[in-house]
Amino acid sequence: MTACTSEPDTTEAEKPTLAEAAQQLVKDGDALLTSLAESQTGTASATERADQDKGEGCLPDEVQRFFRAGGNLARRHAAFNIAGLMQTHLRALGYEDLVDDLDIRDQKLSVVAGRDPKTDITYVVAVQLEQKPNIRIVGKTACYKQAG
Template sequence: MRLRGRCVSVAALLACLAVMSACSAEPERPSLKAAAAQLVADGEKLVASRELTAAGTVTVTERADQDGELGCLKGQVQRFFRAQGDLAGSPSAHSAGNSAGLMLSALRNLGYDKIMDSLDIRDENLSVTLAQNPKTGIIFLVAVRRSPEPNIMIVGKTNCYERSE
């Protein structure tokens, strides 16, 4: 009887450890192709978001269609999504911080976490925010400035991957 109780306890403990290790394991990193596709999809959702259109309009200038090596170790590549545009109406009618905050809200709605913003270095003419998707590692930088044009700059990037992926 006592041995059966111990076996059940050990089995329960092992099951708990297995569940805990599965929950604490980092999610599997997507391939470069999958990360680039997600980067473009999230970038296009940001560009079309009501938060961005409330601040201004942007045009996509790069859709993660080529490998970039800048910022990666030798033999590694990453992909970029870039867009830029202008604030709606007069730039003096917009707060750079509020406009960048609107776009950060749109990224949060897409599952991104804020990793930095310019609250500590507040400047009414320039605001910068960074957000990262914890599942994919994709990072978006949004910069909004009152002048000169372009007023809105968005750069999204994947992690670095080995060139063969």
């Protein structure tokens, strides 16, 4: 998931601008953080809020934006239970599953990933019990041609 490619269901004409995508990225990230707090399973806070263009993972003349957050569980849970909760919230926001979490989950580590086909935003949520922060959330926009 490091490279940026256009998916066939999102044409350039339908694709939001980088500013619009960044705004949606932050909105969805905040919704994930709120859902985590409301479920009383843990808390997390944003460490990056899509405020900088970054070229990592894009072609040389392209940039994208990131939303990153980290936090800890309120009490000990199975990692796949918390990841499943976050996956449910991503689905409610319109994200489609990118990975079958049954392939990469256990009691101590679970990862879910989703992509919104309308905005081409991707979110990955990792829950790990052996290391802090227990919860890591990373969202990113698609790659866009660099302005200028």
